[in-house]
Amino acid sequence: MHELFPNAVIIADRFHLVTQAYQTLNILRIKAIKQVKTDPPEYPQLKRFHHLI
Numbered sequence: 001m002h003e004l005f006p007n008a009v010i011i012a013d014r015f016h017l018v019t020q021a022y023q024t025l026n027i028l029r030i031k032a033i034k035q036v037k038t039d040p041p042e043y044p045q046l047k048r049f050h051h052l053i
Contacts, residue, residue, distance in 0.1 A: 001008070036042055
């Protein structure tokens with residue numbers, strides 16, 4: 001890309017930053033769910049309340 005656009009400035013906007021953070025947290029949440037067995041009370045909480053994290 002630097003060869004095609006040598007004068008380009010790389011910026012980070014709020015939308016893409018928040019989207020990346022949400023995707024990363026979601027991946028970590030899924031890994032935690034896979035480690036927890038389905039019996040403990042934390043399992044439904046991790047599945048149900050992921051939007052609060």
